[in-house]
Amino acid sequence: MKVKLFFRLANSSFDLPVIPAYNRLPMSLSTNFNPNLITDLQFFLQTAKTPLVIILGPTASGKTAASIKIAKLINGEIISTDSRQLYKGMEIGTESIPENERRNIPHHMIGVTTPDKPLTLAEYKDLTTQKIAEIHTRKKIPMLVGGTGLYISAIIDAYDLPSIPPDKKFREKLEKEAKKNGSKFLHEKLQKIDPAAAATIHPNNLPYIIRALEINHITGRNKKTAKSKSPYDIFIIGMDQPRAKLYERINNRVNLQIEKGLVDEVKKLLAAGYKEYLPAMSSLGVKEIIPYIEGEKSLGECVEILQKNTRHYAKRQMTWFRRYDNVRWISPDKL
């Protein structure tokens, strides 16, 4: 008995079968990869010192429903890892889970600010790290649920974010310069100052170039990219759907959002005076609906564009998630 237990500990959940990134089956085929997910999760929780359960997946893949089921099972609290659910007044477009569906499970980092007060990634990371610690002291299990890859990485890879919030004036100056001389000009500038960063940033990718220059301008040091070891014991569950089915779900969901009053939601945001350059206003389901409200496009056209953009987004999310090599992909139906 003892021997057996020792054996299992030695093969703790962190060492469970990992599929090498490039030999991996297409996710749609790997859906049945591990039927003992829940058993493994429970074992993981018995052994983990600072457990953090993560549920990720592209938009419309069924994360929310899964998160409730799992939270009930393991006595969890849910922290949203979604860059747009942070904002109040965008509940329909961001598919924020309504209070009455939360089944008494505490949810964090949803509607914590307004669109005119964007949260930086560093702020998100600090707040979330704090929440995780609080949940641990309550002897409950923190669960990160959401689809913003960068935010997930910031937490689980413990990003060391230099405390340099975006410098608006400096950015404007560089943007003007780019307009005049082209983004390649700025890229060449970066090449001289921080060649390592320049090598990874394409000359057309102006926002990245500006950010790297900004870091250097303010701190005098180069952009960091080194990953740190995760401060948490991590168990990642990925929601996987065959691509065609996911796209169908996305299309249907957009139609449903319109029925629920997405247009009114966007009208209210505009009436509140939020400017288009704010990150919240560039969200899916906001920027696509504005042309309809302003009479430039028909609702049908806007819906099609929103569906298309959401499909593109889902695809980019999948690309990001493939970088994590320890995701247990499951089909939402299997839960």
Place this chain on the structure above:
RNA sequence: AGGCCCAUGGUGUUAAUGGUAGCACGUUGGUCUCCAAAACCAAAAGUAGGGGUUCAAAUCCUCUUGGGCCUG
């Protein structure tokens, strides 16, 4: 039935003097340390089919197939 016109990736093309088959959208793959639901990169994929003229055909001729318009 006769006459006229058309046929280019999955879609669109009012792209290509007889001389490298291009563009856009979509699709797929990727990049990523604070605007990330953003921004950016890349790839696959086409001349409806057969024959002919020519050094060379998407382009000219011809037949077939498919589509459109006009006449009856």
